[in-house]
Amino acid sequence: MSRELFKFKGGVHPPEHKAESTSRPIHAAPLPKKLVIPLRQHIGNPAKPVVEIGERVLKGQMIAAADGYISTAVHASSSGTVTAIDLQPVPHISGLPDLCITIETDGRDEWVAHAPLDYQAMEPSQLRMQLRDLGLAGLGGAVFPSAVKLDPGASHACTTLIINGGECEPWITCDDMLMRHHADEILQGVGIMRHLLGSTEILVGIEDNKPEALDSMRSAAAKLDFAVEVVKVPARYPGGGAKQMIETLTGRQVPSGKLSTDIGIQVFNVGTSYALARAIHHGEPLITRLVTVTGHVLRPQNFEVLIGTPMHTLITLAGDRDGTTGVLMGGPMMGVPMPNLDVPVVKATNCILVKSAELFPPLPKALPCIRCTRCADACPVELQPQELFRFAKAGDFGRAQEYHLFDCIECGCCSYVCPSHIPLVDFYRYAKSEIWAREKDKRAADLARERHEFRQFRQEREKKEKAEKLAAKAQAARAQAALDQAQRAELAAAPAAEGAAVSDTDAKKALIAAALARAQAKKSDAAPKNVDQLTSEQLHQIEEIEARRTKIRELARKPLESEEKKP
Known part of the structure; x- marks a missing residue:
């Protein structure tokens, strides 16, 4: 019994052009003299280099480690010497360069030590981290x-x-x-x-x-x-x-x-x-993949390619022809134009499509939208492309998000059926990039505001603590002055018969009282601040310290108390 299938909304039927590259067997592309291996070949954080310029590496050796959970490692596709770690052109729609590791191959294609994994005996988390280190994406x-x-x-x-x-x-x-x-x-x-x-x-x-x-x-x-x-x-x-x-x-x-x-x-x-x-x-590790090289070439076919191989090498193998008008990575619907043919094959490179004026004639000049809604009928995600186009063109990105801009998969069906030849997907990509940029700026501004507010709070707190310390010192000084004055008055009022001098015991008591007053003032001055957010363990440590201080003060008073009991 066959499985019941369902239909998704929209979709188109462009010419397939599949047979051109399936009539030949898969060929292994030869080892290039130079491999340029980008560190950003996956969604998430780019890998971090773990090799240095001048270092010899082996095929399959990790040359850049994963940076965080959503990241994956990058490996040498063949043995050779690292000659550069710098910005190089990469196959990206922006056309901007990115950090790459360049390896001059030595022709030996010498493997690093590697062995199968007993995945059934491994913990799932350990196995997943092993796959991350093997560069799987x-x-x-x-x-x-x-x-x-x-x-x-x-x-x-x-x-x-x-x-x-x-x-x-x-x-x-x-x-x-x-x-x-x-x-x-x-x-x-x-x-x-x-x-x-x-x-x-x-x-x-x-x-x-x-x-x-x-x-x-x-x-x-x-x-x-x-x-x-x-x-x-x-x-x-x-x-x-x-x-x-x-x-x-x-x-x-x-x-x-x-x-x-x-x-x-x-x-x-x-x-x-x-x-x-x-x-x-x-x-x-993931260091090779199959790549379709087709379009305006003599021998369209599929190659098994080392990651980092320049695209022009594969086009030459497939037989380059005069009249090339550009190269896409991917197909005609979602492929991105390459800035030049020196860019390397990466993990995302499934196809190198060589264009010509005959196969891909230039599009006519875009005309105004006539609101025919053919784009809405073709959209497989059930969006309103004509409305998204209007908002993106006007810079009304908030309304574009309300119309679920980020549900767009950029498949190109809307552009394919548009009778006005409007490059609709380009407008959606522009709107998405603007929204991402603004959100990034907003996050940076929010962080800067939080830092400024915390700095102001810290300064106010420090001012308050300083004022409290000064007030405590002034109070201690006043208490000491009052104590000294009282002691002098008491000594002056003593009966003449008892002698002009105060006994040693009274003098010691007065000194002890003065010392205790000063210690109390210092204690209030040194009272810890900002302890309301401390953990129970930290509070326990503070209590132990205070207990030791109390014990020391008690021991210091004991000899004096024993002397008071003497006849």
Whole structure:
């Protein structure tokens, strides 16, 4: 009995252009002379370098450690010498450089010592940290650290595990070829995910335009000792998106502002599962991936590529041609233009799409919005793109957020169907970046205000404490003066018959009284301040100190008291 499938709203059917790069087998790209490895290849904090310039490194050696929980390590893709740790061009939509480690390869491709992991004997938290140190991150586009996604948390039970083999974007075929040739290893990774998440239902979603991948994955699933259902889903863009795949397979929608784990579902790309299997069963960090090189090239195909390989190397291997008008990382719907061809392949690089005027003619000039609502009909997230465009263009970012701007997955369906050829996604990206920048400025201003207010409070407190100390000193001085005056009056009024001098005992009593008055003044002056927020342990320590001081004062008085009893 086939599984009941559901439809998500919207979506489009652009020309697929898949067959161009699936007619050739996977080839391993040769070792380049230089590897440029960015430290920010994942969502979260960039990795921190742990090597120095001039140091020789081995293939698979950690060269940058994870910085925090949402982060992951970076490794040398081959053996060689670190020649630079500096800013280099990277494949990012901003076109800005980022911190990278450059390695001059030595041609030996010499591995660091590595071994399989006995994941079933390890504590889940220990295993996840090991995966973080092996550089595991999602290979489906978001590049989220896998160790974090494999943590179900105390309040979330991921009963359903979905392996995403949709690959709905035109031109890209790396996941298709991976499933054809490495289905067994992909499902080995699924077994590890199942172990960590405790999932009881495992679904593999593959679009119906990949019959070879479907057959290969079903054959591999039949060999397993646990149930995996390989499901054929209709090919419709963006059906390979995580939320769209969830809705297609289960009929459930992820609520706005929530994660799939909030409804008990976790989704991983097939490439991530394959990389997980290599990490566990071979001890290999994530230093390679499959990359589709297609478009305006002579031999479109898929390469197994070392992370850090320059993109121009792969285009040359695929056969560069005259008439190139640009290069995208990714597909035509969500891909980002590359600033130059020296940028390296990173963990997020699933496709290098070479453009030409024939394959990708320039868009006509954008015209005013005619409010036709075709964009709303095509939106798979059920937004109002025309309204978001209006607010973004006017700079009314508050209203844009009210219309759920951050639910936009930037799939490009709205731009694809727009009869006015408006680059709608560009406006949404601009609005998001402006909101993020303003929130960052607001957080900085709030922090500065808090610091200023605390500084003012501290200064006022110090002034108050200083005034209290001065008042206590003045009071002690007045008390001492009054005491001295009283003692002098008492001595002057003594009967002449008892002698002109005060006895030694009376003199000692007067001295003791004066000393006690001064000690009391000093005690009030030295009374600790700001003890209202102390812990019980700290208060206990203060009590012990005061008890010792009292005991010392008592011991100091004892000899004098004994002398008073003498005849």
